[in-house]
Amino acid sequence: MNATTPRALHVALATVSDRHTPSSDETGDWLADAIVDAGHHRYQRQIIGTDKYLLRAVVSRWIAEPNLNVVLLNGGTGFAEHNCVPEAIVPLLDQVIDGFGELFRQRSWQEIGSSALQSRALAGLANNTLIFAIPGSRSAAELAWCEIIEPQLDSGQGPCNFVGRLLGKHG
Template identity: 40%
Template sequence: MSRIDESKDFIPVRIAILTVSDTRSLAEDRSGDTLVQRLEADGHILADRKIIRDERAEIAAQLRAWCADPGIDVVISTGGTGLTGRDVTVEAHRDVYEKEIDAFGTVFTILSMEKIGTSAVQSRATGGVANGTYLFALPGSTGACKDAWDGILGKQFDYRHRPCNFVEIMPRLDEHLRRK
């Protein structure tokens, strides 16, 4: 069963938050605020934060820029994961991924089902890796951001989490880029 190994030291992770919205400003970004509050309360570092329009090419460009930044370990986006025509965040993420973390969407859906029932099928939360950086796309609701952080990401970004966690494999995420 999962647990925290108190004999290990906590290692803070540098996380960038991207809110995808055609209408929100930083002052109105409750979902972004929720993620920032949670990551900082858990001891992680807010590496950057932006709001960007729901435009696939712009989202992918920002993800790529952050993946190229050695000061960013993780990018979490919020918004644009639904089913409407303007919801293109998932497609932008998949344009950038080298590997998709398939189980992230599945586990997120299971958590969502406990809170919102079958409405969880309308979310397309996703996760992946590119250029040694973790990328996650969450729905734009504060509840979804809380559920994703509290139920999955907060644990996986704690190096002390057992039996395994995302932090311990971070140094190996880009090993294929270093091969000769």
């Protein structure tokens, strides 16, 4: 396989919400389809309540999975009292990808102005598994996926992408 051959990754998807159900999770549905449309495998999908210890436990299990490359979390990243994704995820990270949150907020600024300040979107690596935590609104998820995440999960994206690093874990 040469460097230009697209490489499919295994992606786990979770919506972090106390109010959504499988039938009301529009953002999760969109992301699930986007993962497959990009040529990746949807490894697992679930809805997790805003309990930081439960969320941390689920993500810990996922990052220990030898065949999982990416964890994508949507929801729970704002400043509402019940939002807990950064508090749940940051202790698990081996490396923080500072540029992701910075770039997401910069791109959000162009759409929602100073409200972008309240986004706590983040990304990092844990056990060589890439973790993205993005807002739960569909427009924010589309922006994050289309402009930042999908290109970085594309093995043909230059000058660099995360695919080589992620597949180093699994071959």
